[in-house]
Amino acid sequence: MTADKTILVVGTWDTKDAELAYLVRIIREQGGDVLTMDVSVLGDPSRPAHIGKHEVAEAGGASIAEAIATEDENAAMQIMARGAAAKALSLWREGRIDGVIALGGTMGTDLALDLCAALPLGVPKYIVSTVAFSPLLPPDRLAADIQMILWAGGLYGLNAVCKSSLSQAAGAVLGAARAVEPPRRDRPLIGMTSFGKTVLRYMVDLKPALEQRGFDVAVFHATGMGGRAFESLAAEGAFAAVMDFAPQEVANHLFGGLSAGADRMTAAGRASIPQLVAPGCYDLVDFVGWQETPRKLAGRPTHAHNRLLTSAVLNAEERRQVARALCDKLASARGPVALLLPEQGCNEWDRDGAPLSDPEGLAAFCDEIRKCCPPNATLHRLDAHINDAAFSNRALTIFDDWVTQGLVHR
Incomplete structure (x- = not known):
């Protein structure tokens, strides 16, 4: 043989x-x-x-x-x-x-x-x-x-x-x-981060819309290993653009949750890849649900997503810290950056009346983003929730404009 x-x-x-x-x-x-x-x-x-x-x-x-x-x-x-x-x-x-x-x-x-x-x-x-x-x-x-x-x-x-x-x-x-079917390069690839549809839903609209435009779309589950895979491919220059709409692993790294490493949200910027960024689930820190709550996260409200994963809710000052960390990472990007800020909330559980709603904490985060947004990033403030159609529509408008300008290559 x-x-x-x-x-x-x-x-x-x-x-x-x-x-x-x-x-x-x-x-x-x-x-x-x-x-x-x-x-x-x-x-x-x-x-x-x-x-x-x-x-x-x-x-x-x-x-x-x-x-x-x-x-x-x-x-x-x-x-x-x-x-x-x-x-x-x-x-x-x-x-x-x-x-x-x-x-x-x-x-x-x-x-x-x-x-x-x-x-x-x-x-x-x-x-x-x-x-x-x-x-x-x-x-x-x-x-x-x-x-x-x-x-x-x-x-x-x-x-x-x-x-x-x-x-x-x-x-x-x-x-x-x-x-094995190795990753193909016959269509330009968009890298997107998210969580399940019960938390973040924009990929349901964005993925087919981007595919209709001739792009392939890979959605990464941002629970540590997914973020590492996303960063690894970005470092290789595999993406035509990224829609990093769930950079929660940055907060995880800051507060002892499920980290994707200190370099999370940096590889695309170093590789000059165009970045559309939004703070999906910025207010939550994920940890192993079947273990004791990490000391750094003790005393906060928590949400048990399932028996494997629990999320702790950050307070207003901690959310400001996350906002500064996100902006610091974007400041070193070498390619175009659009920072989308949905000012009505950034995960399904923080809507008005939802179990994790915290208007004061959301306002603090948005205020810090407005103060700290680096000059190389264009801030897009939206009077909408991240799971509203208005968010996905604005992301597509920015993306289409970048394609027209030649910033995103087909």
Whole structure:
């Protein structure tokens, strides 16, 4: 059988030789091909890897001897992590691999997170880890489309329990490499942020309207990982324009909620991508609903969206702080910026008479936005709610004007 897809198999072959060889065997038995990468430092595998540890270390800007000389396992593995990420990206760009699977405990997982983050969205990337789904793994280390499986019973040596995890993962990465439809670039792409239709509804009108204009539209769920994926694609220059209408992750980062990282709402500006921005859900900070309320958010009104997600409501002064943070981020943008301010409210729960209505807090936020809007951004004040048709219509008017001016390219 001719192998149709090639999977990069990564791990410390000096200590995980049998387990990695098992992954290789399963992939090959399913008709796939394999490239192996050894990221060990001290020992050697039973047979040479296609990309050996010396080559990996050199790609990380050092040598195995220098890694050993650090006399620090963390420093040594960071050298290997830099090299592994650089080599994996190079292999993908050369068309030599179609997906990657990495194996490890905490040490190997730490390295694998860097490797996966270096690969673009759409490249199948799997990690088999003894700490999969653990709180040890911060969201800002996770690639947008990463897949993980718990390496149950796999800390040392092959056994019937861990073979179940390994074989599933081997089949999954090969199947993903065969089935994946990488992001196409045949139509210009608009990146949009939002939440579910019970909270924010503008995408219901905007998505078909933009598609009728010849654009593709990707709507990102702004609950941490969605924002990271949005920022990652913006940094690649994947968007013709963005409609960042749910930048709530900025407030989340400020107040200890579900953060998308400190760089949220900056990548499009750095890439000179035209930005339409609105403060959807600016007044809420999301946290894990089944955990205790974070200390920073204690004492505030909360809304339980479901058993997974609860939102705390910010007070007036905190909303002013969010307004300043949003404006500071827009001030560094290199492309056109339109800031839409719906002065009747920014999520379905804050309408007059709704459970989270706070006219004083809304007024404070709007006042601070008017004061702090940077000179490179055009402020559009709307006597409307963000879920009203007037908001979507104004966004489309601005967008159409930018297309006419050539600021947004078809």
